Amino acid sequence: MADPEARSIPQLLGDFTSDLTTLLRQESELVRAEFSEKLGVLGRAGGELAGGAILLLAALxxxxxxxxxxxxxxxDPAWAALLVGVVVAIVGVVLLRAGASLAKPINLTPDRTLRQVGKDAELAKDQVT
Incomplete structure (x- = not known):
């Protein structure tokens, strides 16, 4: 590689653009590969979770x-059934609310990826200056 002092500004910008493009391509390939791997595991886990949930529902x-x-x-049996139904409904509502609060979009933000992209941007900015 040529001495950085001897290269012109357009050459440095061209190298920077090329390096940045390569970095982004490699990171996107890594994300794609990891995502594909995780989808296979997720598919198997989904089947097992569904089977377990069906059996647990029957047991409940x-x-x-x-x-x-x-x-x-x-x-009286009618009052017993009503009491059990109300208690189970209350527990269900509490669980649904807790799950809904966890599923808010703010909790689903890919924080690690955003931090890494920020680090990459900072590194790229340092390379330019």
Whole structure:
């Protein structure tokens, strides 16, 4: 490579542009490769999560019915069913609200990627000056 002192401004800018393009291309290829790898894992995990969720839902139904039957020994069965239904509904609403607050767009911002892009931009700015 030529001595940096001997290169002209257009050559330096051309080298900078080329290096920046290469850096961005390599980072995008890395993101693409990692994303593809993670999608495969996510697909497998999704199937297992769905199967587990279905079985847990069935177990919950059986356990709630057992609770209604147990409570019906000390109160009217209709009141026992109503009590269990209300308690389960309250827990469900609390869980839904907690999940909704976690799913806000501000919580989904790719912070690490933004930091890395900022570092790359700072490095590129240092190269220009």
């Amino acid at each position: 139904m059986v356990l709630l019915q057992a609770l209604v039957l147990a409570l019906s020994n000390i109160m």
